[in-house]
Structures are given as C-alpha cells and as structure tokens.
Amino acid sequence: MSRKYKTIDLCAGIGGIRRGFELAGCFKNVLSAEIDKNACLTYEHLYGENPMHDITTEEFKQKVVNTSYDVLLAGFPCQAFSRAGKQEGFLDKTRGTLFFDIAEIIKRSNPKAFMLENVDNLITHQKGQTFATIIDVLVNGLNYKVIGVVKDEQTGKLVYVPKNFVRNSRNFGVPQNRPRVYIMGFSRDYYGDAVDNLPNELPICRKKPIYEDLRNLLEMDADDKYFLSSGYVETLERHKARHESKGNGFGYKIVNLPEIEHPVSNAILATGGSGKERNLVIDPKEGVAGKVVTSKQTPLNDKGIRAMTPREWGKLQGFVNYAFIDKKTGEDKFSFPEKLADGPKYKQFGNAVTIPAVEEMAKFMKKCLAELEKK
Template sequence: MPLRTIDLCAGIGGIRRGFELAGAYKNVLSAEIDPYACKTYECLYGENPYNDITSKEFKFIVKRIEYDVLLAGFPCQTFSRAGLQEGFDDDDKGVIFDHISKIIEITRPKAIFLENVDNLVRHDHGKTFDIIIRRLEYDLNYKVIGVTRNLLGEIEFSAKSFIRNSKNFGVPQNRPRTYIIAFDRQRYKKRVDMLENRLPDGNDLCLYKDLNDLLEFKKAPPHFYMASGYLETLEKHKARNRSKGNGFGYVVVNKKEHPIANTILATGGSGKERNLVYDPQEGIAGMKLPSKKTVLNSKGIRVMTPREWGKLQGFIGYAFLDDNHHDNFHFPKCLSDFQKYKQFGNSVTIPVIETMARYMTDCFKILGELPNT
C-alpha cells in the first residue's frame, strides 16, 4: 500500500509529482490559495486544491485525514534575497511555518518534507533556520536529517548541508534550494539513528547535456524577442554597474561552453533578464510589435519561453510523459504568459524532488514501513 501524502502550499503540484514518480506515494489532500495555480493544478491532477492551511476549517479536515507524509513548499518570498527578508515578522507569509508546525503537532505524520529558498539558512544570521530546526527537533520530536545531538542532547548541524542545487540533478539550471526531511522520533524511537544522516547530493539523470540542448531554437514567436530600446537600456545599466566594480545586469546565458541557466524566479523580472538567449531568426530584426515601444533588436536576443522554463523545472519533457512518450503536461486555456512564468518560477525542480522522495523511500524501508525489496 503506498504511503499517503498531503500537499501543502502546493503551487502547481511539483512536489506531489516528484513523490508520485518515486512510486511509493499517493496524494490524499492538497492545499493552495492562488487561484491561477489552482486552475493549473486541477488541469494536471483533476482536483481543485483550493484550501487555506491557516484556517480552522482546513485543520479540522486534515485532522480527520489518514496520511503518512506531509509535503510543503512553504512561501519563500519573505526569506529570499529578492524579497524584503522579513521572515517570521511578515504577517502574511512568515507565519505559514507556524501553521505547518501546528498541523504536524495535531496529526503527527510519519515524515515531513519541506522546501524553501537557499537563503532560508542564512536569513537573520541563521536565527530563522535555527528556530525551524529547533521546533522540529525539540518541540515536535522529529529526527531532522543532517542534525546530530551531542552527549548533552544539544543539536548540532551545518546549514550548508541542507542546500542542494538543481544543476546536480539532471537539469541545466543553477538553482540552490533548502530541503528539510524529518522522521517522527516519537514513533520510530532509536530506529531513526539507523538512517543515513545526509541528503542526496545529486542523481545520475541527464535530461539535457547543457542549456543549448534544452533551448528550442528558431521556434520562439517574435514577442519573446527584446525590443531594441529595452535591450539598449539593459546594456547601459550593465555598463554602469561594471564601471562601479559590480557584476549586476543582464546575462546572455547560452554563449559560453556547456551553459546552464541562472535561477528562474517567480517574480519574472531579473529571472528573465539573467537568462537571455542568443537565437537569431530571419525576419525578426526591426519588426514592430504593438506591445513594444521600439522595434525588435537586431542582435538575436530573446527571453526564454515559458515552455523552456517548464523544461528547466522538469515539468515539460519529463514528469508527465506517458508510456508512449507523449507529454501530458498542459496549462489551462487562456492562461497568460505572465502566470506561466510565475508558476514555473515559483515551483520546484521535479527531478530533485523525485530523488529526495526515493531517499525517503529507502529510509521508510529501514524503519519497517515498506518492504525491503
């Protein structure tokens, strides 16, 4: 019988899909409040995940659901370098972890899987991450992978040991993220000490040789090409920063040997500008589009398409392939490019999640929850 998961702060279901691909898990409840993400989730899984984990109603529901593993990619804006870094002081997002820990307390899942930005471990000089780990270890009595206890029972850990990068898991994207896996010490007692106390460093998957192998050359519609005036503005901005000794500015990522993409971001913006690609097409240079103030640039520079972002995250070309190699990933009709970029940028890299799920499967075998075959 598969282990049952609940998918909190679900987005478009990347964490859920990674666990499903690992083969030993079945989702029984989901929660997401973004209406556009809910529509995509329903397109992919046939169920509307709209639930608010901060509500009493949801806690009432989840308390009566039998499940084994809690999954959550809880909001990262308050902890990211791109955000305001308010952390637990942010009324809307920082307290989400408090609600997750409350759900853990009242339901006691066998295991927990959490994902967040890499800056989580450094936020507020490490105090935020220390609060999270202490709450899991001391208050909730879970064994967090990567944490040890000394002879006095005090926890010890290296924050860096919780960060893994998508580029080591089969996709050409430099995307460091924080991953937290924990098992219920109250249930498993000293057996948790038998688990390998280290997250997977990578996998043997190679979906693409490099970014150029992923890009869909000469297929992007004209509107993905940058207007000449905007490209000139970016060039001047980068030159000013360079003169000050800074490395900030746009990046054409596919001109170097064996290129990989920079982190794609939910906010769009610099996530696009630091992932520009060189892809000249006939008839593009000088074209005038109603949506752009100046003609299209003559240097063959464009942003990556939402489809290419989907490939970077493993949604397209991997996670939804059927036995006939037909790709069943699809967005709802009429979803804007803005929402597509936001949803992919806000999601997870599915091959990373699948690898973490397989690691947890091995742990469950050691703990006696799954047959050791």
Template sequence: MVLKMIDLCAGIGGIRRGFELTGEFKNVCSAEIDQFAIKTYKHNFGDDPTGDITSRHFKDKLKKVDFDVLLAGFPCQAFSRAGNQKGFMDATRGTIFFDIAEIIEENKPSVFLLENVDNLFSHDKGNTISTIMEVLVHELDYTIIGVEEDDLGNLTWDRSSFIRNSRNFGVPQNRPRVYIIGFNNRVYGRDNLLEAVEELPKRREDINLYNDLNDLIEKGAPAKYYLAEGMLNTLENHRNRHSKKGNGFGYMVVNDPARNSPLISNAVLATGGSGKERNLILDSNEFAGVHVSNKQTPINSKGIRNMTPREWGKLQGFINYAFVDKKGHDQFEFPKDISDTQKYKQFGNAVTIPVIESMAKHIVKILRKLGDI
C-alpha cells in the first residue's frame, strides 16, 4: 500500500523527494509561498506547490484531500505566553507551527514529520519546544518518538533523541537538524505504539556518497566564484581582529590541507552570506590578478573561492543522488531564470535528502511492525 502524503512549507521539495525515494509514499498536495522556490519545485516535480498554509482557504482545501502523512519543515518562531489559560495550542497562535497543528487537528493524519533547526530546543529558553511537545502529545494525541510521559502526564525528552547530523548520513556537511516524528494514538493505539516505536536512526551505513569534501568539490570553477583580493583581505582582517579577542569566528577554507581530516563543510545557510564565507574552497590560482566585471578588485592570488551552487546541491543530496534516474542521468536542475543568489538560498533553506530518506524508511519500518503496510 502506498501512503499518501502532503508536503507543507515545501521549499524546493527535499522532504518530498526523500520520502518518494523509498517507493512507499505518493505526494498528493504541496504548499509553498516563495515564488522562486515554487518555480524550482514545479520545474523538477511538474506540480504547482503554490499554497499558503496560514490561509483558511488552503486549510479548507486540505479537508477534501485524502492523505496519511503530513510533512513540514517549519520556521522557528517565538510563542505567546498570554494564551496558556486556553491551552498550549492557543499560545502558538500567529506562528506557522499553529497552522500546522491546526491542520493536524482537522485532518488527523496517521503520521507526521516536522523538521527544524537544532536550536529549536534552546529557543526562548526551552519554552518553544515544551509548548510544541504539549500540543503534539496532549492536545493532538500523538506518540512522539523520543518523548516519554509519566503517570501524571509530565513529558520528558532528551534533545539528542531528535537531533541528527547530515555528516552521518552520507554527505560531508556538518548540519545538525531536529526531526520530530509522531504517530496518531487514535489510529494505532498508544500501547501498540509504545511497543513499536524505535529511536531515530543515528547514521546511514548503506551509502557514503563521498569520502570527504574533496570528493565532492569540482575543481576549475568559473572566475565569478573566486574572491576578489579586497574581499579576501577584509575577511582576513575580520578574522584576525576576532582571533586577538580570543574568538574563533571568521571565514574558513574548508578543504585546507592543514585542517584535520576528514574534511567536511559547515552548514550551508539560506542567508547565503556567512554560509559561503564559512565554506570557502582552495582551488586553482589560474585567475589570480584577473579583473572580473562584478568585482571591485582583481581576483585573489591564493586561489580561494566560494563553493558553487552545484557543490551546495551535492552537500544536500539534490545533485548526484536524489534525482539520478535508472540510467545514471541526474534530472535535478534549476529553471534558466533562477539566479545564483536564489540557488544558494534554496539549497541553504532545503533539507539534506539522504537524512530525510532515512527518516522515511524508519517510519515505514514502524508502520510494518504495526501492520499498516
């Protein structure tokens, strides 16, 4: 039986693709509001994901959609404390999580997966994650992998049960993220779930796409990706100032032979900026001294450049993995009018697909134990 899923806060479809790779899930509805991400999603999946999950119109539309699994990579936002007397759900009003929780309440999917940044657990001094867990367990009636409940209804958890790092799932990227997986108690029974659920996988042993970052890097990138001498000097001076203060902040050349192996990248970021500066590459110095139209000073003499969008795509599993067909052809691509700035943003805002695939397989494993597949 193929399970029907919906893809909320869809971005460019990384969560969807990770689930599709298992062969056990079929997407029936998507929602995204960023116009550029929508273009990329449509280009690669053939579906128009345009939809605003905060709108009553979209929520009413979902009531007519038959689905089993809800997927969402939602933003981390502070919750109000004023509404607690009306229940924890009310305290989340005005945030994307509230809209997701409302959709769960109205449609009661059998399973959901929520993905977020790792500081979700420290956000607002722990109040955010506590509210989320109260809503999911007590108000929506789901069993959450990694959450325990005592006889008095008190919930406990360890953040290590939810945070998984992309570097342990086949790609050389240090990217810890939170994965929250819940199962509907009314569908499966709380006692059955207590026996069936298992902790999230900590790593993948079945794939290792790259031995380290050097396997992923594509040497000889175009001149536009190399840092201008002036920019490199600015970064070096900035790092030196912080170093004198005892801080470790600054740019990083991630494939510098002087670094301890294995060589891995820092997390790629949707903001682009520091995500690029902390992931610089040592490449050819063939462009040293060359003037490029969009740079105020000549290209640096050390051969230091930004990683390319394609290399970011490899780090996230979009390129050279998730969209490779049976003939070995990579089918992922951006529409022609998507700029490099948008490519960096979209990959930085995406999930690491091999991690998501592993989570999807874990869900399948549990559902098989429950006799639902």
C-alpha cells in the first residue's frame, strides 16, 4: 500500500482542494485554515473539524511549524504586490499579501511539495509582474522546482510560458468554462536534483467526463423561486440591448438554448449576481408563466427562464453527485449545514475549486512523489 502524505489546507474555503487530494487516495489532511465564518460552518459540517485560523498570524505560522506534514495546499486570492525596489529580498516584494504569508509558511516549514490555485487573470495581473514575482519567490527564494519552469543554465533566467499554468474545468469532466491557474512545486532541499527529472507539464484533461454536457447536469422542474420575474427579465433584456448597440457582449446569457449542440456554463462566481445572470437556463415547467410569487415584485416570466440552483452549481464544481459519494452505498454524502440560505451556498460554490480538476493535479503529484521517493 502506498504511504499517506499529510497535507495542510490553507485559504481552505469549503475544502474543495482538500477533497480533490483525498480522492487521489494517498493524502490525509492534518491542519486547515479559513476565516470566512459561513465557509467554516460548511467545512466543519463536511469534515468534522473547524478550520477557523488566520494564516497571517504568528500564532498560526508557529502552529504549522509545529505540525508534521508533507504537502501545502492553498487557494489564495489574487492581490496586488507593491512595486518594491530591487534591493529588497524575494519575500519583501510580496509583503502585505496572502501570498507573502503562504511563502513565509513554506520557508519556515519546508514541505516536500505544494500546490497553489488561483484565478486565471493572475498571469496577466499587473502586466504579468505579479506572476513573475510569485514564480521568482518559489524557485529562487524558496528553492522549489516548479512544474512548467526551467532555469537557463547560462543566464540563470527562469523560462516558462504563463498560459501553460492555466487549466480549464471544462476539460476535467464538468461542463463549466472555468480557467484557473495551478502552480505545483517540489522541494530541492528535500529531493535535490532528482526534481529536474519530473514531467514538466501539469495534466491537461481528465480521461472520462462526468457529464456529457450541461443538459446532462441540469435538474429540470426546479422550484418556482429560481424562476425570474417578468420585470427582471425585461430589465436584463434592456441592459443587454443597450450594450449590444455599443458593440459589447455584456449582459445575461441563456446557456442551454436548444441550438447549442453541447452546452457549457460560464464560470460561476462568488459574487452570485453576474455569475447567475451569465448562467440562466430555460426550464419549460408548466404553470410557472404569470404566477405571482410573494418574494417577487412582478409575476414570473413566460419564457421559462430561471437561475441555476445551488445544487446545479454544486454539480458544476464536483461537490454534488461526485466527490462525496459513498463508494459502498452509492449515497451522495454532500450537504450544507441546516438552514444555510441560498446566498451563502452560491458564494461558497462560486469561491470553490472544481474538485475533479484538483483530483487530477493530486494524482499527478502522487506519481511525482512516488518517483522521487522510490528506493
């Protein structure tokens, strides 16, 4: 049996990265950190432990140093770095950001490996300077081999193509157009030059899709509360027409129109609003048109247009109907804490990672660690 690698789960959200690694079969989580209270409630509900820790505090950093672990995992937010002078150290360029705290934790605890996840515009943020600084810190400052980065032997320059760090959820089994940056590294201090023999490209897809397309995922005849009011549909149509007249592509999107051969959703967002409006669906449920619902100012629309449900968002991210299915009984064990409103559910899924994509990264890391540690 392969050994278990201990992971720590930072900026954990509701534990999607952790779960993706658990599904790979040889990773066991030993410490978590998240500061959003609602996310912590869901995390505790799913995993039986409260992750409420702040990674920026000395108390938590010391806790990590005192914890025996192998792999650091983090889905940190994209933040601006100060344009500090060249005389400052690697870490100082990132001071005041959560990446600084993660890098400091890596420096002080020296894990065997790490995986960081971020939004795709990380690679273009501050005209590419943010990403360049992150790679510089990880490779030169912390002495890790980052998959996708090679050092030119003559000049010492780091050679890489930023877009090669981007992977799209739609290639990992779910019908969601969600590009994300994945950065994976292995410790030179621990493994020496053996890290240079690892494959230099992260997985680009999953072999077998979970859903053929969006139609395969949607659950029709949704609750009336998800259908838009006629007044709101008119507002959205006016807004879209206004932008189209200016040549813009802004506005609402219906993602399952019959003429679309293999529909895919747009990226779901933690902010909810535009993430919902760019992912409207037609659900021809009888008796909805013109229905008066107390929570809406005008009757329900007669075109069958509704928002996707939190459960459908959960399927797009692999939480529902995939990552928590009991292998023995086939029962889906994913659920939210009781009485959690839809708003936090949308936010938590929108903030989360796509578990099947992370699972492929975890399987790749598992192979790399096995290669590095074979006797």
